[in-house]
Amino acid sequence: MTTYAITPTVASFADAVRDALGDLPAEEVDDLTEGLEADLAEAFADGRGELPDPIAYAEELRTAAGLPRRAARRPGLDAARSTLTVAARKAWSAVGPVAVELRPVWWVARAVVAYFAVVWATGEYRQLMPDTVVEWFVLAVAVVISVAWGLGRWQPSWFRVPIIVGNVLAVALLVPVLNHQGDQTTTWADAEDALVPANVDSNQMDLTGVYSDGNPVTNIFAFDAKGRALRDVQLFDEMGRPLVTSTPGGNGCLDADCNDVGLWAPAVLSTGKYAWNVYPMRMLPSDDNLTYLDDERPQVRPAPYANVPSVDRERTAQANSPYADGPDGTD
Amino acid sequence: MDATQLLKGVLDVAVLAVVAEEDGYGYDVVRRLRAAGLEDVGDASVYGTLRRLYSAGALTSYVVPSEEGPHRKYYGINAQGKAMLELQRKVWTEFSTTMNQLLTGKAAA
Numbered sequence: 418m419t420t421y422a423i424t425p426t427v428a429s430f431a432d433a434v435r436d437a438l439g440d441l442p443a444e445e446v447d448d449l450t451e452g453l454e455a456d457l458a459e460a461f462a463d464g465r466g467e468l469p470d471p472i473a474y475a476e477e478l479r480t481a482a483g484l485p486r487r488a489a490r491r492p493g494l495d496a497a498r499s500t501l502t503v504a505a506r507k508a509w510s511a512v513g514p515v516a517v518e519l520r521p522v523w524w525v526a527r528a529v530v531a532y533f534a535v536v537w538a539t540g541e542y543r544q545l546m547p548d549t550v551v552e553w554f555v556l557a558v559a560v561v562i563s564v565a566w567g568l569g570r571w572q573p574s575w576f577r578v579p580i581i582v583g584n585v586l587a588v589a590l591l592v593p594v595l596n597h598q599g600d601q602t603t604t605w606a607d608a609e610d611a612l613v614p615a616n617v618d619s620n621q622m623d624l625t626g627v628y629s630d631g632n633p634v635t636n637i638f639a640f641d642a643k644g645r646a647l648r649d650v651q652l653f654d655e656m657g658r659p660l661v662t663s664t665p666g667g668n669g670c671l672d673a674d675c676n677d678v679g680l681w682a683p684a685v686l687s688t689g690k691y692a693w694n695v696y697p698m699r700m701l702p703s704d705d706n707l708t709y710l711d712d713e714r715p716q717v718r719p720a721p722y723a724n725v726p727s728v729d730r731e732r733t734a735q736a737n738s739p740y741a742d743g744p745d746g747t748d
Numbered sequence: 749m750d751a752t753q754l755l756k757g758v759l760d761v762a763v764l765a766v767v768a769e770e771d772g773y774g775y776d777v778v779r780r781l782r783a784a785g786l787e788d789v790g791d792a793s794v795y796g797t798l799r800r801l802y803s804a805g806a807l808t809s810y811v812v813p814s815e816e817g818p819h820r821k822y823y824g825i826n827a828q829g830k831a832m833l834e835l836q837r838k839v840w841t842e843f844s845t846t847m848n849q850l851l852t853g854k855a856a857a
Contacts, residue, residue, distance in 0.1 A: 453795075481794070
């Protein structure tokens with residue numbers, strides 16, 4: 418096929434025609450004027466003399482295509498609108514192809530969002546990132562399905578509407594999920610730097626903590642009514658303040674001889690926040706410089722008792738004069 | 749009488765006939781119409797007509813990439829377009845016969 422040089426005159430004529438069609442939807446204008454430059458260039462090569470008036474040309478194009486005539490011009494508004502439309506079209510012609518190329522990124526992103534949303538909704542896991550082989554597999558399946566849909570495969574025709582709804586949901590959830598994920602991936606180091614318990618005045622660090630007979634309490638072990646050890650108990654004082662024994666960075670011994678040391682590790686709440694009032698508190702093994710070890714997980718601390726006597730609830734409720742019975746509650 | 753006025757009424761069937769002969773892009777159709785004797789046909793009228801016939805489902809379209817220069821959008825006729833062409837051919841034949849008879853003063857047989 419012979420190609421014809423597109424001169425600046427032809428290009429500016431085509432722009433003027435598109436401008437005159439500016440009140441039409443961009444897609445319509447593209448369809449109407451696709452190949453316009455090439456056609457004009459060829460007409461010139463065929464011996465055509467002068468270019469016609471672009472406005473009249475646009476009007477002829479529009480009428481022949483069966484489109485409504487341009488509404489009466491309202492100079493200011495119209496010019497502004499057509500300038501905007503032309504600018505938008507130019508911007509899209511620059512950005513559009515890139516956006517189209519990036520569609521696969523979106524297909525993967527929406528699968529990840531869907532996976533996170535399901536994990537989050539089931540509430541089973543506080544951590545959204547897949548951890549086990551099964552979770553990774555589920556996520557991978559979600560990605561494969563999403564990409565297949567993106568390529569127009571595996572979707573019956575009635576499926577279009579659910580996919581559109583799903584896309585809208587995915588866009589809406591993208592930011593919250595990423596935010597939540599951001600919280601989750603905060604490292605222990607970040608926690609130490611950034612998270613100070615609510616009741617800690619950073620200027621008076623040394624006054625914080627829980628004391629028993631004047632000695633700092635480093636950990637708290639709770640037992641239920643039957644005398645069994647409890648895990649992950651959240652403690653607050655009478656003012657609703659978290660009962661915190663250790664500040665971020667607080668350290669202690671991992672064994673009785675203090676051969677190994679560790680950093681007190683907070684619990685992670687469903688909100689993604691760290692909580693320093695969850696007991697018994699775990700400890701993250703560290704090196705001698707009290708830097709946490711990357712490949713270690715927080716360790717549960719051994720309880721001082723495996724079990725304690727159960728509570729006699731009946732007598733507790735009926736003992737109306739414990740003080741009369743004696744300081745130990747014995748009669 | 750202005751021939752361009754007459755042309756407006758028959759441009760659809762003229763364009764369909766040209767495309768039915770062989771697929772073509774915008775200016776190619778213009779050139780073939782002119783070569784056939786419709787010298788006053790306007791480029792923009794033809795492009796607009798091609799677009800409208802395509803929207804009406806009478807034509808198919810495909811893009812032929814070009815190594816240099818812009819891509820070419822070709823139009824071809826489909827079954828619906830062929831049916832439209834047949835009908836309009838008949839309408840035109842009857843109409844032109846009637847007009848010929850009227851203008852030459854011969855009454856219908």
